[in-house]
Amino acid sequence: MAHDEATQRLLGEADDLYALAVTDFTRSRDARAAELKTEDKELAARVKALRKPTVAAWAVNVFVRREAEQVEQLLDLGAALRDAQSALDGDELRALSRQRRQVTAAMASRARAVAADEGQRLTQSVVDQVETTFTAALLDEGAAAAVRSGLLVQAIAVTGVEAVDLTGSVALPDALGFTAPPREAPPQEEAPRPVLRLVPDPERRTKERRAAKEEVAAAERAVTRAARAQRAALRRVDDLEARLLRLRSEADELRRKVAHLEAEAEEVDEELVEAEEAREEADGELAAAEGERDDAAEVLARLERD
Secondary structure (H helix, E strand, O other), X not given: OOOOHHHHHHHHHHHHHHOOOHHHHHHHHHHHHHHHOOOOHHHHHHHHOOXXXXXXXXXXXXXXXXXXXXXXXXXXXXXXXXXXXXXXXXXXXXXXXXXXXXXXXXXXXXXXXXXXXXXXXXXXXXXXXXXXXXXXXXXXXXHHHHXXXXXXXXXXXXXXXXXXXXXXXXXXHHHHXXXXXXXXXXXXXXXXXXXXXXXXXXXXXXXXXXXXXHHHHHOHHHHHHHHHHHHHHHHHHHHHHHHHHHHHHHHHHHHHHHHHHHHHHHHHHHHHXXXXXXXXXXXXXXXXXXXXXXXXXXXHHHHHHO
């Protein structure tokens, strides 16, 4: 997606800020906005308005920049999963669903290690939000674009079959057309990385068809009974998978609510710091005013005595 020059500048500024440690974001954002005021007031105001990411969103942003190749493999797997869903290929869908759960758990674990390398410890609650975000990127094309941008401000969750609502999830709307450039990690011993790949097995279906033909030739009635039993088993599997998806959606919704509350708590914490500073300043002004009042009263009393 093409952007005008002003948007490109803003995306560049945002990319630099969201690549920083989460604890440095607010200070660095405000300092950069102050620097830009002399040359571009509008850009300075838009930089100043950029929201601080939650810890979970920051962990995903850092992972996207540090492990760009792994992220692209993750999103490729998501495209394959969505294709399997649209084609209603039950066998491939079940295989990809199992791999999805394994991959998102492995990626969340790797993201925790990357965050630790950056000096940030992730709680299990935050790791769960990271995994939920990776799951959303696998299942939803819009969520994949948001993750690829590296400009998340809060975790993303899949709440049902509808497209993911990304309102408030990224730093600015144009982030959905942006790809965060890779940034090298500090020198360290690398942890094992999860390998994401689909391994086709063309021989399997050929062997199964040959075996099925041999069974049909040998005992048609036995095959019919087996096919009936298989259909019943598939219906049972489909019912359980639908129930599992519903339960996971409900769990994801609860995680989203927790993430939202944590984001609100961080904003209130910042506001509390500012309010305490204002209170201290007001205390000082009150003390100075009281001192001046006492001095004036003393002068007045002295004049009245004289």
